[in-house]
Amino acid sequence: MKLTNPVHLSIVALSLMCIPVLAQNAAPTPAPAPTVTATPAPTPQPAATPTPAPAVTPTPGVTVTAAPADASANPEQLKTQMAKMQTTMTENMAKMEAADAATKAHMDSQQASMKSDMEMKHAIIAQMQIMSDQIQQLNEKVTALSTPPEPPAKPVKPVKAKPAVRPPIKPVY
DSSP states (O other): OOOOSHHHHHHHHHHHHHHHHHHOOSOOOOOOOOSSOOOOOOOOOOSSOOOOOOEEOSSTTOOEEOOOOOTTOOHHHHHHHHHHHHHHHHHHHHHHHHHHHHHHHHHHHHHHHHHHHHHHHHHHHHHHHHHHHHHHHHHHHHHHHHSOOOOOOOOOOOOOOOOOOOOOOOOOO
């Protein structure tokens, strides 16, 4: 038996506590007022009137019923009650395992969803960064195009070159 859940452990502990009560041959004593949801257990047809034990409901849909102690109960009745209790415990364990499996599947689904959300957010951030870079480039182009061109400098009149004059050659005597 695999006991991974504290509720499973409490059910097993409760069932182990009920075994000595079922095997007692003493007269039944009145049970204290239960603090949990109580329902009377089905009573056999004994000579003495037994006190009904409360049903403990640790989780919704799970009920463990402790059978009352009976001085006149025969071994067959005890075996029947124990078989019923064992069947109920087996059903409850199966229900809890199914609920645990559903919870695990739900948690896995939530983790996958969160991972997908994070990937989507990262993709959006990357896309926004690219768009921001493109906007910056466009702003630079708009600034360059909207700046008026510098006025041209005053044209310099070309200086006409005068022919170079040679100094006269002096005759040598």
